[in-house]
Amino acid sequence: MNKINILNLEIDNWSKQELLDNLKSGVVFTPNVDHLIKLQRDSEFVQSYSIGNYKVCDSQIIMYASKFLGTPIKEKISGSDLLPAFCNYHRNNKDIKIFLLGAAQGVASKAQKKINHKVGRNIVVDSYSPPFGFEKDQAECRHIVDMINNSDATVLVIGLGAPKQEKWLYKYKDDFKFIKIFMALGATIDFEAGNVKRAPKWMSEIGLEWLFRLLCEPKRLWKRYLLDDIPFFLLIMRQKLNLYLNKNSKQTEQTILIDKY
16 A cells, blocks of 8 residues: 555655655655644645655555554654765765755754765755744745756755745745755754754654654644644544545534644
């Protein structure tokens, strides 16, 4: 089975190696529980997700849910694992030239230096950390597009957080002249720069990465993990019982469904 349906999102059932072998062009999204919850409420986010050519699981919790539903996903492919694997895979491929967009001021530049040092060549050709609220500034957005177009990059890695990164990419994707691969990878630029610590491997493997991140950033993440994302489990149970709304359901009906629980 090449795709697994979780709450009406078709997730590609590939291993990381299969993704790397097949990723020649297109848009990569890495859905997690928070994405799936936002997709129930936000029609603009749903629209943005429609441009995704590859949607790979970025959550051990979703892995557990897929097994519960009887359609297990092969492997969790988080953005923080995908980017270093992608860089290593294309270590000697001179056609792969990456632009990093995201994180706080100076962080993307730091990530650029660290990635290039690890790979042994300048696989990241440029980077930019946009100012807060840039997505509402059309002049700044045009500046970013021009910067990327002038960078000689063929791969754009966006780390702006969801749903901002997906919505921005949906709006500007067609303006990029030379980018063949787009990857929206959340906090990955922060991880690569060493600006944010990753959860210990054992916590990630058993589905407790969310707890580690919550303990590290409680003020920013408590509402997401302890309030907003809780309905996920109820919706999965509804899907298991064939009570979840089908793909033809209206967005307003989906909103009513999730607000009810």
